[in-house]
Amino acid sequence: MKNFVDVDEKLPILKTIPLSFQHLFAMVGATILVPMLTELDPAIALFCSGIGTLIYILCTKAMLPAYIGSSFAFIGAMAVATSNYGTKGMLSGIIAAGVVYVIVAALIKYAGSSWLDKALPPVLIGAVVIVIGLSLARTAADWAGLIPQIAADGSTLPTDYRVLAVATITLAVGIIGSMYFKGFLGIIPILIAMVVGYIAAFIFGIVPEEAIKEIIEADIIRIPTFTTPEFNFSAMIMMAPIAFVTLAEHIGHVYVTNNVCGRDFTKEPGLHRSILGDGLATIFAGLVGGPPNTTYGENIGVMAITRVYSVWVVGGAGIIATVLSFIGPVAMVIKNIPKPVMGGISILLFGIIASSGFRVFVENKIDFGKKKNLIVASVVIVLGISGAVLSFDVNGAPVDINGVALATLVGIILNLVLPEKSKTEEE
Template sequence: MKRSIGVEERLPLLKTIPLSFQHLFAMVGATILVPIITGMSPSIALFCSGVGTLLYIICTKAKLPAYIGSSFAFIAPMMVASKNYGAASMLSGIIAAGLVYVIVAIIIKFFGIKWLNKALPPVVVGSIVIVIGLGLAGVAINWAGLNTSYVDASMQHVPRWAWITVSVLTLGIGILGSMYFKGFFGVIPILISMVTGYVAALALGVIPQSAIDAILSAKLFRLPPFLMPEFNLSAMLLMAPVAFVTLAEHIGHVYVTNNVVGRDFTVEPGLHRSILGDGVATIFAGLVGGPPNTTYGENIGVMAITRVYSVWVIGVAGVIAIVLSFIGPVAAIIEHMPLPVMGGVSILLFGIIASSGFRIFVEDKIDFSKKKNLILSSVIIVIGIGGAAVKFKFNGADVEIAGVALATIVGMVLNVILPDVSATEVDEDTEEENIVNQKAKAV
């Protein structure tokens, strides 16, 4: 069996760089897709991903190997906040989500994690994850050109058949790659599908000449488009609750990393430090104009395949991401990602997000014969997908909580106030117990 490379172990630079690029390739497809979907700059996402990873390494005392990338959980609230309040105001919501991480890290440091498990049981987390995925389904279908009534200004020059051909090809490669690619290629099927779709879009004339000219004329060095946040309470209340969903995901990633590496990272450096690192990375992203960050399961997969757990390899990957964010042609290629390419890959990715919620139900053996579980899941999913919103006044300003945020809050409140067993179930249990007792007496 191949020798594993330990967390603190340093490799020669010539060995480190290709291993670091592998981590970069594993996360780059998803990381750049989040800003593309939400209308942000992919280069700023790369920059925040690299800096966020280095901040995470510092917070965890370089004792927990994890790569930080853009979070899919925040896509829907980011789009709503940006549309309703503006991009700068949306950034204050990202900062608020990061602050939730920091506060939870402090609480865990002093009081442990039992309270968080009680507030967010698997039935609540799974239902919210389903909302995140299904809530974006319509967006993916529109981008893929499968909604024939949908028209986008960037695609008016493209025949519908070419639009659909590129999206279906992108989706097909993503599916085939996920199923059949092995080794290194098995880690980056999404990136391969996006590159293939991009090439097909070029061949079929889907990419306009103006975009091609912009790519060819891009300067070699270009600053990422930094943006300062503006305080907006509505955006903060919209996005902050979503942090509890990604917290559950983050904790799951730490436990998986424990199993892969063979260490208990919840003890050293401690779960609170890991959560703190994630929160600091997200706050930094909000301060400079990037998307919220989270730990990446894709990179855990890379470690499991390669048995290279070195935090130095991951740190160099972060540095490479920062360097790439300043290279103009790279940013230009990403920024002109064709709509059908995004649509094809989004059908798969958004579906996978929703399916991850069902996976939580299965793995944690959620019993839907129990009325509490049935009610929690039903209410969360309908409120989250149905477009429910709550508006109120705060210090004279209009505040709105909607979508995933509202579903998360409702789910957590219902979980606390509803009894574990309904009155009907108590009666049924009592009746079964009486029958058993009568049979015992008869014997």
């Protein structure tokens, strides 16, 4: 007798709702952190996460249980694009990244995926993931109160130990939860750490009275902040290449889901349908003002623990996320999460992202005695975290490529151009 719930099984609603909340809790901490880092409305991220999941389920013919949430890979590029071209211009870059997904899905359907493996080898993906994590490190330290603040007269302000204490408590809970929590609690240490950090912020008195008032007086129903995009070629060029990084992450999640569920989803409904769903979810987010989306590994962990693989449960989580995005008090609580709380958890989260790049190297047994691997990784990491910018004009309009986008493009070119062995290695 089987002891799991299969992909296409429909459960009674009283069982579906709690399981759907488990999926939602597993990703909500990371999903709402992305818009807060990029000055978007956290409620719109929750809305795009829910609708994006439903779009994904439709594209995969309700056969692949995966939840869609905000992607960390785009944070650096989103911040730069917003600063240079405004939020509306940045959103056009998100749409461009989604279009890349759609194009790749079409190519995989008709030409297979072997070409993608050649363009994005593990050494390149690992290096770019390291760049994503390290490029965000200063932001995390700043929010945690560890970067000296400069006063108007040029002097250095003393450290605010209340801020440092809240960040430390949040970080400590995140570390303890990751190491010692079991079962479902072990899947949601980020959410638990943020809740504990929020409580600590209240105790230390660093939550402004205006924020408390905003939470208490919030309307029960609140419409998320929808924003329409404006075409900006520079933002599109900056953000589109990052889609190749999240594509590799997406494909990895599909293969892990294969192992967990005991099915080959690359054949039915097909890898191209999965990528198409992710791409359309990202395009939708760009059209309404949300962050780009990606599949979440946390929810694969929930399925592995509960042994419930039902698409109905995942779809229920999408519906709940959409509804919660319109609940005013929930939106205000999320909006007013103190920066020390985000700083504390970001030290752990961004570090984990960077360490995931090294994990890619280890799991794929990358040989750095091989000069091609050494060169690709070295150039990508330096270009990605140095602040290097490539600027040029297109019909009189300035276009900038920097950060993760520049590192990814150069890495792809180097990987395709360089021979597998240097002349010395051939000898």
